[in-house]
Amino acid sequence: MTRSEDTSSDTHPSEPVGANDPRDLTLPLYGATFGHAVSRFFRSYARFSGRASRSEYWWVQLAIAIVAIFCVAIVAVAGEPSALGRLSLAPVVVFVLVCAVPNWALLVRRLHDADLSGWMSLLFLLPYIGSVFPIIFGVLPAKALGERFDRRDDYDDGDDDDDSAPGWDAIDAAFARLYPGLGDAAPHFGRTDARLPGQGIWGITAYPNTAAPQPHWHLVTYGFSNVFASDPSPDEDDTWADFEWTFRVAADIDLTQPLAPQVPTWSLILLQRLGDLVFSGTDALDVGHRIKVGGPITLGEPQTDLTAIMFGDDPALAAIDTGFGRLRFVQLVGVTDDTVTSAQALDNGVAGTLQILEKIAETNPLLITDINHPTSR
Known part of the structure; x- marks a missing residue:
């Protein structure tokens, strides 16, 4: 998996989101020639x-x-x-x-x-x-x-080829069961979107969960696993993971207003940049892994004490069959440096991370990341 390309453009959430690539017809092209x-x-x-x-x-x-x-x-x-x-x-x-x-x-x-x-x-x-x-x-x-008025076109990355996506459909179906009726309303960010820079992850969808005790966005990636029918199989010198990432980010969500601008830009960029590590072969970042971001997980703004990510099983999504095999949902959880130290004291490997996540789940069963309140440890 070597599809990463590190670019880091961003747009202010209050501005209308446009296409970066003139071939992308899903968004308006501001400043068109x-x-x-x-x-x-x-x-x-x-x-x-x-x-x-x-x-x-x-x-x-x-x-x-x-x-x-x-x-x-x-x-x-x-x-x-x-x-x-x-x-x-x-x-x-x-x-x-x-x-x-x-x-x-x-x-x-x-x-x-x-x-x-x-x-x-x-x-x-x-x-x-x-x-x-x-x-x-x-x-x-x-x-x-x-x-x-935008119509979601999940599979358009700027190419004209008609490409079926059974893996993508299976992921959408899993979330449709979790959030009935929200599929069309949930904002989707494709790789040509200014808020999802790079050429690694194909896309991210953000589902608004306002029914939980703590309202949050439930983000899911597309692209670590085979999502398109034309994706090379593992025996064609390409290796695909058997997981996609999820990320629950605490937020005040107003369902009466456009949803896309409300999704935190930092969460999209964080997923993309960590994804680049997977695509480059630097780290698998699977269940039980942990990684220090090198600063706030918000990449600077807004400020937070959360500086690392732990990876565990998504507590609400079981493994599914995508047609390409079994797919697991691996959830990211933002934690502090002290939490990482605690995990290392228990065990320097996967076991330490899993024990910490179990403790966090006692008071935060959905493993929601709240940048304003450091995750319990």
Whole structure:
């Protein structure tokens, strides 16, 4: 497993999340170039879900205007009464038909980016004043609340290949049993997302658990195990783990507000960076292991006394069969340096970690990591 690439970009949670890769159609591309905008326009031909940035919208309008002017010029030069003139109308008609649906879809996605209903696009049908609305909609600023219109596309990493994902589906099914009805609402972060930098883990989904005595996010990774049907098998010189990580992070969650911005950015980056150690072969980081992060597990902000991670079994998820074999869910637990010292005093190996986690579970049965209150030890 050598898919890691350490990059560390981040976005402020209050800002709308956009795509880093122009090929990623699941998120808007802020600061799109002319070429990127036109390419995304045709690749998203009739996609009315999701969002589109102002740059995507206006570059496409410019391209349409240029082609329209060119077509009109051809008709004018040919002369309408002549046979050549009538023939020159054909490309104009084709152009209008080809661009009508994708341009409407683009307008709907632009409205979504401004946190408005796509049905407002029908205002352009109003006589006399209808043509003004596409201009108004095109200049509206992007809003983070517009993320509610995004359609999850778990498997899109920027490639166009249609790739089934039985392992991924099995993980989703396990969490669907644990959190019925939350599958579509749970925020997902793919590898092209600015909040999940790198090329290791394919993605992370964060399930809001507000029913527990201590509300928290229950995060799960995708990618340590085989998730795609096309993933190389172990006998093809690639080694896959038989686990995925989970991580419970205490948080105040407001279900009436967009969920994605509420997921702590540090938790996503921490999973990605620790995952790089696994993909590079540096450490397996399986049940019973422990690792010091070299500072706060939040990577600096916000401040916390938790500076290490212990790995144990997820207390609520049993092993599952993904079609590729047995899959275990290994949960990360944030602890202090003193907790690590206590584990080493009991046993310098796996046994010490497991004994400490058992003690923590006596008062914290779900092994929730709360950066404001050091885990019991």
